[in-house]
Amino acid sequence: MRSGPDHSAVLLLGNYRPTLPLSEMFFRRDIYVIAGNEGCDHCAEYSRFVSEIWIHPKVADAKEFLSALTNLLRDRPEIKQIVPVEEAFVRFFAKHASDLPKHVRIAMADAQLAQTCLDKVELLGIAGAAGIPVAPYRLADSMDSLHDALKELSYPCVVRPEESANRLFGQKALTLHSDLDRDRWFGTWPAEQRSLLLQKKVGGIRHNCYFAADSGRICRYLHAIILRTDRQDGSGLAVEGKTIPPEPTILTYSRKLVAELGYTGIGCIQYLVDEERDEVHLLEINPRIAGNHVIPEYCGMALGEFLVDGADDAIRYGQPGIRYSWIAGDMEGFKSELLRGALGPGQAILWLGRMLRNAVRTNVDVMFNARDPLPGIVNLLDVIPGIGHITRLRRREGGARHLSRLVPKARPGISFIKAAGET
Incomplete structure (x- = not known):
């Protein structure tokens, strides 16, 4: 299947497990599938249902990402739908959907x-x-408010980032059982967190x-x-x-x-x-x-x-x-x-x-x-020691090799679209 003015395309954003069944569903509907490269699973580049990978700025840099996306939609008018797959992209489009061309539908x-x-x-x-x-809950945005919340809720208490897409010390949530746990993890306020949600553990x-x-x-x-x-x-x-x-x-x-x-x-x-x-x-x-x-x-x-x-x-x-x-x-x-x-x-x-x-x-x-x-x-293979390092290295090298490819190539294989400004 080729992309073009007479063939509609979909852009899936969030290189994540759900990208795979979504890609198959759109492929079977004869819709050309483009997937973004950013995500936690890095699986779309290997799917036979995905025809192109769009290499783009991090969505956390909203201004750069919006500029790159606007340029892509201008250059590829066949993209009629965007599906935000990961939460970070849902958050982005909840704020910026109105900044995009009206002919593009955001499926969320x-x-x-x-x-x-x-x-x-x-x-x-x-x-x-x-x-x-x-369960009873409190919001904390400083060490003082965290201590006060723990006193109100008592232990055990679950602590998680207010924004669920974030991680707290690399985890989705922490369970604190005592003041010792509190002092172990929260000697100081975690600088990367704006606020934390504390909830009585049930x-x-x-x-x-x-x-x-x-x-x-x-x-x-x-x-x-x-x-x-x-x-x-x-x-x-x-x-x-x-x-x-x-x-x-x-x-x-x-x-x-x-x-x-x-x-x-x-x-x-x-x-x-x-x-x-x-x-x-x-x-x-x-x-x-x-x-x-x-x-x-x-x-x-x-x-x-x-x-x-x-x-x-x-x-x-x-x-x-x-x-x-x-x-x-x-x-x-x-x-x-x-x-x-x-x-x-x-x-x-x-x-x-x-x-x-x-x-x-x-x-x-x-x-x-x-x-x-x-x-x-x-x-x-990514999980297996030694082999996982090789597959991740080959993925990075493959992305670098294909950065200059701007047009899709016939199967087998996959092409990578370079976002405007990428070098």
Whole structure:
């Protein structure tokens, strides 16, 4: 497939796991797929469904990125749609969508809605007012306010960046159990953080509710539970889980929250569920394509199509009983936890046993697709000591070699578009 004036193209921004199923969906619709290079997974450049990689300035440099994107859209008028895949790009378009050409559709939730959902404090306030249970929380922007918040909430307490796209000392969240933990991590205020969200730690496992909604009405819904993550303490990214039938109480809360927000678009609502105490607490709602987007797609939700086509009348529930995995993430988590001393010998053996068991009985892996195997294979090789260093080096060298290529070339192979100003 070639790009051109008579052939529409889509630009996927965020080189991230969901880029793969989205690329396949657009490819099968005979839409030319261009993907941005920035992202945490670096998988799109190996996909047979992606025809070009756009090398661009970091989205964190909003002015430079906007200039490069404007130039690209001027030079490539066949780009009719942009899909922000990673949260950093959702945040960017929530602020700058109006600065782009009107003929380009940004496939995401309304800008104001996205900003409301990404503001964790505002969202928790809306949910609490609607009768949806949330764990007690406080916002801190200095050492004094952090100490005061910990006194009010007491231990154990979960601390995370106010902006979920950020990391706190390389992690999504930290759990503090005592003043010793507080002093270990927060001798001084972390300079890279504007503010931190502190929340009373509640028990339970994470439940992900993938959905599509139209004007505050849920029309597609899949309930999944996370059985293990890449962190020993249960924080971090999911590496094993399964889908279940919709749980009535959580479905009621999800409908209430979506209606309260007047939500239109796709997203993922996360809860913590403590079955022993019969407690449910809302964690957050992600107004974007979920990191494990392949799961609702595998279960028949067609959220990618909803993103393009919009609503239909009948409600659709995803298939329960599907086990999913992320083997490469599982291996990376094991390696990381072992190196930082979080696993004893028994825990390490148990982790390896669970990983092997999960690899055998999984229905779907979030990175590996037999129709497009190379991204998953490279993702796996990246984790292996020695080999991972070589694959990452070859990726950097490949990008450098192709920087000057401005036009797509026929398969096999891939071309790289250079953003204006790149050298």
